Amino acid sequence: MNIFDKTWAWFTADGAWTDSGGIFQRLLEHLGYSGLILFFAALIAIPIGLWVGHTGKGENIVVGVTGALRALPTLGLLTLFALWMGLGLTAPVIALVILAISPLLAGVYSGIAAVDPITVDAARAQGMTEWQILTRVELPLAAPLIFGGLRNATLQVIATVTIMAYINLGGLGRYLIDGLAVRDYPRMVAAVVLVAVLALVVDALLALIQRALTSPGTR
């Protein structure tokens, strides 16, 4: 049997999907971690990006911070926080939130900042308040770039959540780490396939949401 047959056999084994520690459970864990991380990252990045993009204050800081955050090694943060906070969910979630902030913040900030100032001035001349300008003019026009940042962050998070298995958590990375320990290649190949398919499906869903939410004029 070659590796593909063996991987296929792994996928189709009895209870491979539904057992405890089976594919469905690992998929749900992976999605749950990813969702939680993206939620907290969005909670931090979106308001800051909107504010900086709208007011133009602190642009240099945002550009500098997003660059510096990209240089931080996620594995390093993960292990450091795990030592400080113990082997719970908190440590890896914080480490990955830091990873996800950078692309999200860059997308929101650059999206808002790229809106033509003449359009913003026109809105202001119409008597819109700053809040109305932000929510009814800048946000719709910035939607493509904001979604670009969100999709970027999502891909990175789904791929990186795999290393959470290194500190004894679940998710699809479990198959990689456990498979590696016993040199079980079919299991590791299966993990790669599952993560890639998950990332593609989630990205396709986000693309659909993006189509539905962006105004036809900005497509």
Add this chain to the structure above:
Amino acid sequence: MNWLQSNLQHVGELTALHLLQSIIPVIIGTIIAVPIARFAMGRRRDGRSTERTTSAGKLRRGLVINSAALLYTIPSLALFVLMPLVLGTSITSLLNVYVALTLYVIAMMVRSAVDAFDSVSPVTLEAATAMGYRTTRRFWAVELPLAVPVMIAGLRVALVSNISMVSVGAVIGIQSLGTLFTDGLRRDLPAEIITGIVATVLLALVLDRLLALLGSFLTRWRTA
């Protein structure tokens, strides 16, 4: 600080290993990505790239860019682990990291090289043609140099993310600054992990700065 002082030589060796693993893929990946990107642009007769005018060009461009993006969905850890299967290397071989990260650099650089060639004004290319430049010479003397600024911007992103990804190899036992993370976790030594993080970030900052300098050196006409 004490930990660093007594392990300075070890950290130095790991930094050198980390440097090798981050730079080699960037160089090889760029050399491969730029021709792919140029191919995706199609022929630029009269300065216009055909991709905007023909559906075949559009298809080729979409195919190249999307297949590059697809690579990006594979976690780096997974790619490191799979490489021995494809290459027949041992699992801790440096070659796994070189090939895996080269693939990532290609994925990133194809995209930004396409953007870079896009940023070259068609008018400039027409002017070069009018002055008697033939396609090959026009590419080396006009198109490629003018694409450098956007390409350097993409390279800086690729290099910095590469430096961060190299450390993941430590999980499967490939030596780099990431070794300080796995070892520090096992031995309960926060100082070791912090040393690793600081060294990685410093490495990224220094190399990023060097690339930026290389960029302005290659495009001296912009400041002259």
